[in-house]
Amino acid sequence: MSSISKAKMLKIWSSFKRAPKTILPIEGDEPFPTKHSVILLDTEQQANNALRKILMGAVGMDTEFSERKPTTTEQIILDYFPHSPGQRKGAMTGLQIAELHAKPTFDVAWDNVGIRLIQIAWKDEVWVLDVRRIRGIPKELKRILQSPEIAKVGVGLIKDIAVIWDDLRFEMRNLVDVGMMAKLLLAETHGKGGYSNLSLKTCVEEVLGYTIDKNLQQSDWSAKELSDDQIKYAALDAIASLRLHEVLKGALDQKERERNITIPEAWYTFNTKAGEPTRVKRAEDGTEITWRTMDCPWFAGSRFQGYP
Template identity: 45%
Template sequence: MNKIRAYPSELRCILTFDTILKIGVGIVNDAQVIWEDLRTDANHLVDVGLMAKLWNIDKHQEEDFTPLNLGAAASEVLNITVDKVYQKDFDWKGDLNSAHRMYAALNAAVSLRLYEKLRPALESKEMELGKAIPSQWFSFNARLGEPTRRMKSVRGVELPWSTRDCTWYSVGKFQGCQF
């Protein structure tokens, strides 16, 4: 995307459309790049790295609540290894060769597979814990490149809120979310 001079209006539409999921790991970083490159907000972003941490919260409850990286999430949830050599050892702003395009496609496919497995797994986890795991803990919108969460007010109107309103974010450990 770094070499595109004119972005198709369809891309902007996809990024801003609320009913189209945009799934990834550490996707808040992507939202910032989208804003810097396109000056476009992104809606309905889902971080499967956060979902994976919630799913395996017993292992991660003493850690800062940052997303697991793709390799760790894939290993814990799908029992597969994702080689990140191309991500780390390459300038992604230059020309991409076929191996790098393959890695990007693999990244997208693994992220989707993680979501497909974690969504029902988190529902089971809710029943096991006897507590709700709101989607606001792993999904968000981005305005001006910054994450904003959405929640319903008493009158049913959606209001933006930020990660500063979430106790697991403000203290760095998973403790629940106050609404």
């Protein structure tokens, strides 16, 4: 082999092994104090190398996405049920499940997906995966999202799981909505308005005592190149969610003792099925059965009922 061909081969090989982009660091005292390494991952190899170290515990999770165009069949359903959201959703889910079972694997339409970033925060690092650029689902990412041993904690995860299902078609386990954890903690003041979880901004302000800037939430997540500010913004949501989870776990335990009540984890912990949350509890024989919001007397249904 000539030296020129070796050089060409080395150049090709180095392109596959390029280092992930590190934005160092997010740090400061205000408005939200944190110090993390923010690492942008845009190849499967980078993602698998970074994420394989996470085996158990909790990770902060968030996504950023934009609207995608409906497929031809989806557009037919949208046109057929223009004023019936429930029927439209049921028909869409039925179509998706039928398509999923019609072939051994689901072919992701990478040129038409809404999902752009999936952020995973762990210890002093946060990885921002540009899945649209990766054009694949790294096996270590999928392992983490489907693991019952790793809690994926975030705010407003119901929207995130719906987008992941629509685009990528896989289920997840052990998701924790810290927005609902905060609502249970602050039930006296925030538990009377029905089933609507608290926003990340409200959670950070009322639980942690800081503010968080959400100005970039509506920025262009479909852009070919994302700015460093967009990446930092995306990372901060996952970091804040992880910190909220750490604080809220202790606060809810203390509230249980002080009020002599039970705060079921099933209120804020769920798996997914066809892009929808499913909550379960343990029956006396050890089997898992569906948990209903009426199973919590002091917070029955979707509203604070007063302490016993």
